[in-house]
Structure formats: structure tokens, C-alpha cells
Amino acid sequence: MLDIQTQLFESQDLRLGPIDHEKDPEIESKWTHSSEFMRLMDTEPARPLSAAVIKKQYEKLEKRVEENKNLFHFMVRLKADDRLIGKATIQWIEWTNGNAFLRLGIGLADDWRKGYGTQALKLLLRIAFAELNLFRVSAIVPEYNQAAVALLHKFGFVQEVCRRSALERDGRRWDLYVFGLLRDEWQNRSTG
Amino acid sequence: MKDLFRGELVRFTLEEPETSTKAAILWQRDSEFQRLLDNNPVQSNSEKKFREGFEKEAENGFKPERCGFSVRTLAEDRFIGFLSIWLDLIHREAWVGLGIGAREDWSKGYGTDMLKLCQQYVFSELSMKRLSLGLFEYNPRALRSYEKCGFRLEGRTRMDTMREGKRVDSLWMGILREEWLQMQEGEGK
Numbered sequence: 001m002l003d004i005q006t007q008l009f010e011s012q013d014l015r016l017g018p019i020d021h022e023k024d025p026e027i028e029s030k031w032t033h034s035s036e037f038m039r040l041m042d043t044e045p046a047r048p049l050s051a052a053v054i055k056k057q058y059e060k061l062e063k064r065v066e067e068n069k070n071l072f073h074f075m076v077r078l079k080a081d082d083r084l085i086g087k088a089t090i091q092w093i094e095w096t097n098g099n100a101f102l103r104l105g106i107g108l109a110d111d112w113r114k115g116y117g118t119q120a121l122k123l124l125l126r127i128a129f130a131e132l133n134l135f136r137v138s139a140i141v142p143e144y145n146q147a148a149v150a151l152l153h154k155f156g157f158v159q160e161v162c163r164r165s166a167l168e169r170d171g172r173r174w175d176l177y178v179f180g181l182l183r184d185e186w187q188n189r190s191t192g
Numbered sequence: 193m194k195d196l197f198r199g200e201l202v203r204f205t206l207e208e209p210e211t212s213t214k215a216a217i218l219w220q221r222d223s224e225f226q227r228l229l230d231n232n233p234v235q236s237n238s239e240k241k242f243r244e245g246f247e248k249e250a251e252n253g254f255k256p257e258r259c260g261f262s263v264r265t266l267a268e269d270r271f272i273g274f275l276s277i278w279l280d281l282i283h284r285e286a287w288v289g290l291g292i293g294a295r296e297d298w299s300k301g302y303g304t305d306m307l308k309l310c311q312q313y314v315f316s317e318l319s320m321k322r323l324s325l326g327l328f329e330y331n332p333r334a335l336r337s338y339e340k341c342g343f344r345l346e347g348r349t350r351m352d353t354m355r356e357g358k359r360v361d362s363l364w365m366g367i368l369r370e371e372w373l374q375m376q377e378g379e380g381k
Contacts, residue, residue: 043280043282043283044282045282094231094232096232096233096354097231097352097353097354098354099349099352099353135351135354135359136350136351136352138349138352158350159347160348160349160350161346161347161348161349161364162346162347163322163324163346163347163364163366164322164344164346164366164368165321165322165368166283166285166322166324166366167283167285168282168283168284168321173321178347178364180349180350180352182350182351
């Protein structure tokens with residue numbers, strides 16, 4: 001039997017959902033004021049962003065979703081009180097190759113180490129493989145993001161590429177990893 | 193100082209938009225050429241589309257994070273291909289992509305010569321710290337050439353490309369500035 005009962009968007013504590021253009025900008029703006037968060041999320045120079053800038057980013061994002069059709073974006077909220085805690089994206093989807101890149105961030109340090117990343121990634125993988133029918137997913141992670149490396153290993157991702165000293169931060173060079181997970185590997189794990 | 197634009201077999205130029213357009217139209221007819229270049233589905237683009245692209249490049253000039261060269265042979269002064277460089281100016285990493293259009297010009301050492309020029313340009317003119325490139329498993333000719341130029345294989349993204357119903361890997365390579373400098377010293381002896 002086809003399992004359409006298992007909810008794609010809900011885990012024990014979390015719900016993946018759409019952007020709230022009214023309320024979310026202010027909350028995400030707060031996250032960007034942590035340079036640690038910004039540097040873990042991106043290799044672009046970290047900058048604090050106002051709610052107005054975030055609002056514009058959301059509009060651009062939704063336009064990209066509509067025009068390019070190679071991007072799925074979700075806000076991550078707590079089921080208990082609907083509080084926004086992070087964001088999750090499946091992007092750069094190549095439909096003919098069945099490959100895409102994942103991005104996941106939990107905004108506030110207070111919400112880290114609570115298993116939210118694990119729950120959100122589990123949901124994201126099920127959408128990627130069971131709904132979008134992708135063959136594999138990839139993730140790009142800097143050497144200094146050890147939490148992400150640990151999370152990906154937990155789900156069976158393989159470190160496929162190590163781009164030696166591809167980044168410079170705090171006056172030294174860092175490697176950049178590419179991780180990959182194939183649908184078979186995901187399936188064997190989730191049933192086993 | 194070294195000549196940045198002249199190698200042993202080829203030189204870097206920038207062709208006029210019209211010349212680039214005519215060549216691109218011919219080269220894209222070869223689906224193998226397109227499949228070696230990219231893992232997106234092959235396209236058949238109009239002359240108008242190519243021309244607009246090249247004219248736009250000429251109008252805007254090249255952005256600082258992007259360099260484009262046309263490539264000519266030294267022997268016959270023939271336009272045979274192109275080489276493009278994309279820069280991450282913050283982390284000082286460069287990416288290169290190159291193509292040689294006509295299959296008569298493949299396996300003649302032109303690609304290797306183009307890449308050596310590119311390395312020289314990236315490290316001694318653009319002050320980059322690393323040069324990266326990607327290729328597909330079904331392009332062993334490119335792999336040999338890149339290895340010859342000192343690129344190291346840094347991994348493969350497993351089965352991320354599907355061609356002819358088969359799954360193949362992409363290969364990722366890189367060379368660091370220090371590695372390139374060491375090679376130069378070795379050659380100088």
C-alpha cells in the first residue's frame with residue numbers, strides 16, 4: 001500500500017510550512033545578528049540584516065520558486081506554539097539528473113542541540129526522496145561546521161569531496177566538504 | 193615579466209561578438225561537445241540568442257568576478273575555443289570552464305596549454321589562492337589533461353549525472369597556489 005498517511009510536513013516537535021511575510025522577517029532579522037549563525041550558514045561575508053531586507057529576500061525567493069521551479073523552501077516552526085525556529089530548503093534541483101542541494105538552519109543558539117536539526121533533516125529527506133523522487137541529495141559544509149558534519153554522518157551521508165583550503169576565515173584557510181546521500185542509502189536506513 | 197596571453201600552442205584573445213556567435217552555432221551542433229561541457233540537457237540555441245549574449249558581454253564589459261577568453265592557435269592563428277574563469281573574490285577561489293569546439297582540435301594538447309595559461313593568469317595576475325574545476329566520469333581525456341597540469345582529484349559526487357539512462361559521477365579537482373608555485377620552480381630547473 002502506498003503510504004500517504006505519514007505526514008510529510010510534521011515531526012514530533014516540528015512543522016514545515018510557508019513563509020509568514022508579516023511576522024517572520026523580524027524574527028529572521030534577529031538570527032542574522034549572530035555572526036556565528038551567519039558564518040555557519042553561508043560562505044558569503046556575514047552581515048546583520050534588517051527586517052526590511054529579509055522581507056525583500058522572501059519576495060525574491062518566492063519569485064525564484066515560481067519562475068525556476070527548481071527550489072522548495074520551508075519555514076521550520078514548533079508545533080507546540082507555532083514559534084519560528086529555522087528554515088529548510090531543497091535547492092538547485094536538476095530534474096533530469098535527480099540531484100539537489102539541501103540547506104538547513106536553526107536560528108537561535110538557544111534552540112541548538114535539542115534535536116530540531118535532526119527532525120527537520122529527516123522531514124526534508126522524506127520530501128526529497130518520497131515526494132520529489134530525487135535520486136540523490138547533496139550538502140556543502142565548511143570544515144568548521146562540526147555540528148553539520150555530525151548531523152550528516154548520522155543520516156548516512158558520505159563525504160564525497162574535500163575542496164582543500166577553499167575558504168578563508170579568521171585569517172586561515174579551511175576545507176569545504178561536499179556530502180552526498182543516495183536514495184537507496186536513505187531507504188535502507190529508514191526501513192532498517 | 194611573463195607573457196600572460198601566450199602559451200606554447202595557443203594564445204588568449206577576445207573575439208568580436210559576431211565571430212563568437214558564428215563559432216558557437218557550429219560547435220553546439222555536436223551533442224558530444226555539449227555533453228562534455230555540462231550535465232544539463234543539451235540545447236539548440238538560435239543565432240540571435242548567442243549574438244545577444246556575446247553583445248551583452250561586450251557592452252557590460254566583464255564583471256570583476258568573471259573573465260572570458262577566446263583561444264587561438266599560435267601556428268595557424270585559428271579560433272578554436274574558449275576559457276572562462278569565475279572568481280570568489282572573498283575566499284580567493286577561482287573556477288575554470290573551457291571548451292574546444294571542433295573535434296579535429298581535440299587531443300592535440302591545446303586544452304593542457306590553455307589550462308597552464310589559465311593557472312598562470314589566476315595565480316600571478318588575479319592573486320587567487322586556489323583554482324577549481326569539475327568534469328564528468330565519461331571524459332577521461334579531460335581528466336588526463338587536468339592531471340598533467342597538476343590538478344589533484346579531490347573527490348567525486350556519486351552518480352549525480354544521468355546520461356543515456358546510466359548514472360555517472362562528477363569529478364572535482366583543485367590546485368593550490370603553493371602547488372602551482374612549486375611546479376614552476378621544478379620547470380625552471
